[in-house]
Amino acid sequence: MRIISLSGLLILSSQLLTAQNLSYEDSLQKRLFQDEKKTIISGYGEAKFNYDLRYKTGTANFTRLVVFVGHKFNEKISFFSETEIEDAKVEGGEPGGEIAIEQAYLKFDLNKNMYLQAGLFIPRIGILNENHLPTTFNGNDRTFTEQLLIPSTWRELGVGLYGSCEKFSGLNYSLAILNGLNSSAFENGTGIREGRYEGRDATATNLAITGSLQYFFSDIKLQLSAYYGGSAGLSQREADSLQLNSGIFGTPVALGEFNIQYNKDRFSLRALGTAIQIPDADKINRAYANNTAETLIGGYGEIAFDLLAAKNKKLDLFLRYENFNLNNKIPENGIENGLLNQQYIVTGLTFIPTGGVAIKLDYVFKKTGDPNPALVINPFPQAPQYYNTNSFINIGIGYSF
Amino acid sequence: MSAIALSVFASQLSGCKTIAITNAPVENNTIKIPVSSFANKKMQIVRSTTLNDDILLIKNSDLQYTALLMLCTHRNNSLTVSESGLYCSAHGSRFDLEGNVTYEPATQPLKKFTTQLQNEFIIINL
Numbered sequence: 001m002r003i004i005s006l007s008g009l010l011i012l013s014s015q016l017l018t019a020q021n022l023s024y025e026d027s028l029q030k031r032l033f034q035d036e037k038k039t040i041i042s043g044y045g046e047a048k049f050n051y052d053l054r055y056k057t058g059t060a061n062f063t064r065l066v067v068f069v070g071h072k073f074n075e076k077i078s079f080f081s082e083t084e085i086e087d088a089k090v091e092g093g094e095p096g097g098e099i100a101i102e103q104a105y106l107k108f109d110l111n112k113n114m115y116l117q118a119g120l121f122i123p124r125i126g127i128l129n130e131n132h133l134p135t136t137f138n139g140n141d142r143t144f145t146e147q148l149l150i151p152s153t154w155r156e157l158g159v160g161l162y163g164s165c166e167k168f169s170g171l172n173y174s175l176a177i178l179n180g181l182n183s184s185a186f187e188n189g190t191g192i193r194e195g196r197y198e199g200r201d202a203t204a205t206n207l208a209i210t211g212s213l214q215y216f217f218s219d220i221k222l223q224l225s226a227y228y229g230g231s232a233g234l235s236q237r238e239a240d241s242l243q244l245n246s247g248i249f250g251t252p253v254a255l256g257e258f259n260i261q262y263n264k265d266r267f268s269l270r271a272l273g274t275a276i277q278i279p280d281a282d283k284i285n286r287a288y289a290n291n292t293a294e295t296l297i298g299g300y301g302e303i304a305f306d307l308l309a310a311k312n313k314k315l316d317l318f319l320r321y322e323n324f325n326l327n328n329k330i331p332e333n334g335i336e337n338g339l340l341n342q343q344y345i346v347t348g349l350t351f352i353p354t355g356g357v358a359i360k361l362d363y364v365f366k367k368t369g370d371p372n373p374a375l376v377i378n379p380f381p382q383a384p385q386y387y388n389t390n391s392f393i394n395i396g397i398g399y400s401f
Numbered sequence: 402m403s404a405i406a407l408s409v410f411a412s413q414l415s416g417c418k419t420i421a422i423t424n425a426p427v428e429n430n431t432i433k434i435p436v437s438s439f440a441n442k443k444m445q446i447v448r449s450t451t452l453n454d455d456i457l458l459i460k461n462s463d464l465q466y467t468a469l470l471m472l473c474t475h476r477n478n479s480l481t482v483s484e485s486g487l488y489c490s491a492h493g494s495r496f497d498l499e500g501n502v503t504y505e506p507a508t509q510p511l512k513k514f515t516t517q518l519q520n521e522f523i524i525i526n527l
Contacts, residue, residue: 135506217483
C-alpha cells in the first residue's frame, strides 16, 4: 500500500522514526500517534481476454481500474472513496465505458467495537458486494449470481452502523438506512440491477433498510443479510396516476441472503443462496411494462484447493456451480423468459505469485432455458439459431494494492 | 453426506469461545500482563484506554508470547478473533495467529509487538 503524507514524507518519517523507531506505515496501522493526519492512495484493477467457443470470437477488455483515496482527519473520523473507470475509455455519445464513484463516505469510530459510516457506501449483502477485489475471488468474472440477483457492486446513499459483539466473540452486525430503488428502470434479464441509483439523484422519499449478522468461528464464516426498501419514490399524484404505492416502503423489494465460507489450510469452500421478492411486480408491469418478475432466486457453491501451499504464493484450482432463475415466479401480467433460467459451471486456476497480484485462467459453461418467442416483437427472418449452451475461455490479470 | 457435514459443523461449533479481555494501562510505552492470567487460556485481548486498538496476546509456550495489533492492514478496520485466527468483518481479510495474511485483500502482515518475560509479567513493548 502506498501511503502519502500530506505534511511531507521527510518530515513525517523523521517524526516517526524518533518515536519508537517505527516506520510511518507502522504508525498508520497502529494509530498510536494522536495528531497524525494521513492520506492513503491505493487501488485495484482487472483485465481479461475472453474467447467464445461456440461462435469462435474473442474480445479483450480492461474491465476496470479503481483508485482508492482515503484520509484520516483525526482518531475518530476518516474518509474513504473509490473512483472507477470501466472498460478503459469513456467517450461522449458512444456506448460502453463508465466513470463512477463507487464509494465515498465518512467513517466515524464510536468506540472499539462500533462505527458509523455515512455517504455513498456498499451495504453488507452477499460476499462480493463488499469484497470484490480481483485477488479475492476465483474466475475472471464475478459470480453471475452476485451480478444479476445481488447487483454487485451495489452502493447507495445512507447511514450505516457496524459493530462487533464483545460478549459473543466472533459476532458482527450491521444496520443501514439507504435510499430506495427505482422500479421504473428495472429490466427483464437483470433483475433489480438497473433500478439502483448509485448515488446520483436518488429519490429519498422511498427508503430501504438493510442489516446483516456475521459469525466467525474456527475456520468458518457465516453471514445472513436482508434488504427491504421502497421502489417508487414518486409524489402521491404520480403514484396514484400509475396505480403504484408510494411512500417510504411503497412498492417494496425484499432481498434475503445467506452465505458460508470455510477456509482450512489449502482447502476453501464458499456457498451463497439468495432470493428477491417483489410483491407488487404486477403493478410495476402495469405502470412501466418492463416485465418485472415477482420472485428471483438462485445461488452458487464453490470449492478450491491450493496446489502450491507456499508462503505468499497460491495456485488455486477451483470449481463453481451457479444456478438461478430471474423469473422464478412471474405475475399475471408478466411474460416468462426461459433465458433467465441459467446454470453455470466455472472451473480454472487462480495464480497468486505474490500478495495483491492474480493471474487467472477459467472455463465457463453456460446453460439457459428456451427463449420465449412471445418476447420477440419483430422476429428477424434470418435470425441465427439460439443455442441453450455455450462455453467460454477467459484469461486475465488482476491486482490490488 | 449431510450427516458428515453436520458433524463437521458441530465440531466447529464446539470451538466457540469468548476471548477474555484484559484492561491494562500503558506505562513507559509498555503494557504489563501477569503470567498468571494465562493459567487457563491460550489467548486474551489486551485493551488500554490510551490505545485506539486492542492487542491480541497469544501464549505460544511458557516462555514465548505473541502480541498482535488487532487492526486490519487493508483498510484499518478492527479485527475479530477466533481460535484459529483473526478476521476482518468489512472486507474478509484473514490472518493466522502469527499475524501472517492467509486471505486477501490485506497483503501486509499484522503489526507485531515484541514481548518479554519479567518478574512473572509479560511485557508488551509498544
